[in-house]
Amino acid sequence: MTTEELILQAATRVCQEKGFAAARMDEIAKEAGINRALLHYYFRSKEKMFDIIFAVKFKAFFSGVAGIFQAEISIFDKVTALVDLELSVISQNPELPLFIIGELNRNPERLIKMMQKNNVNMAAILVQLEKQLHEEYLAGTIKKFTAYAFVLNIMGLCLYPFIAKNLIIHIVGVDKEKFLEFVSGRKQEITDFIIAGMKA
């Protein structure tokens, strides 16, 4: 692994755990096993380094999702595919949702640019989704749902456990690995729950 990658990984760990504002260049250097001068040798500034980290994480967060939304498959198949993808991706990267959401608050413009750069047109996706939900409602397969509700329900059920991870770990006193194992193992359960909730 190159030093640049090494630094980036260390920086990612620290930034995800603490957020941009609380992340310290010293700690990142220490975590990477190098010194602060070398951080600036590779990445001119904290902000520039963070830009790269955020772009990578953003892609991980959204990659695939847009594709599933736009696929020509039934709404139930979309549920299954979305839950499967979300839980797979986030299990490998438990801090991701909170990181993205947290940093978004610090700099909303960045998100908009990222969406454009990655050619994700969410408004268009929602319109199409709305159409499908309406059609399946008319066909009698599902109850009435808006596209917003559909997305929020799935994301809430899949992502919230990871977002609240530390809350739960500390309140319940369970350890991190056990918790992640439990949450990641709920693909089928969550899928069934959503489909049961949607069925007409």
Add this chain to the structure above:
Amino acid sequence: MTTEELILQAATRVCQEKGFAAARMDEIAKEAGINRALLHYYFRSKEKMFDIIFAVKFKAFFSGVAGIFQAEISIFDKVTALVDLELSVISQNPELPLFIIGELNRNPERLIKMMQKNNVNMAAILVQLEKQLHEEYLAGTIKKFTAYAFVLNIMGLCLYPFIAKNLIIHIVGVDKEKFLEFVSGRKQEITDFIIAGMKA
């Protein structure tokens, strides 16, 4: 309103929006319409001020929930009551969930102390809930659910929209008030969704 309350409100707004690390004493003073010297006149330090803010918000976040969990009512009535309470409380305080969860990561010990101080024994609550879920499963009213799953499903569906608020607002381009109105108005829909998903 006393100056102390005025400052506390301003500090709460700023801290909720930016988090402890990124919140600036200058900005808090400006927001409160006073100067920095007076902040320290009332609250010796940023940390001390934040302790008070967090304690208040923590109580708002958990008050009532424990009571409902322990009430002697059917599991479906608990769903209804929990959704109703969560959405009511959080609608009045949309930044609350992200604030609590975000700051928890900075200082997990604080949470544990808060729970003890407020006499909330989550482990005991979960045991009791587990028992009820099992009984209702045996009685044939619901599918099999662990207490964890039950709590995570409800919280995810109720809280996630608020947590992801800015993400959605900026991606979709809807305005904040419209969004909050929409999300808060989903009590019945979310309750129905959960109950449909749980029914045997």
Add this chain to the structure above:
DNA sequence: TTTGTGTTTAACATTATTGTTAAACTTTAT
């Protein structure tokens, strides 16, 4: 062997932020 890149060390400049203080002024209560 020389050259260039990567790396460390250590000192330093700069900036940002918190915390402190003294002095003056204002308001409220006694």
Add this chain to the structure above:
DNA sequence: ATAAAGTTTAACAATAATGTTAAACACAAA
């Protein structure tokens, strides 16, 4: 009217964090 508490101003101390630099060193490639 006086005293006490509240508030502002302005300057400053202390600290912490980022960013910069020069000098020396290590090592691999030419």
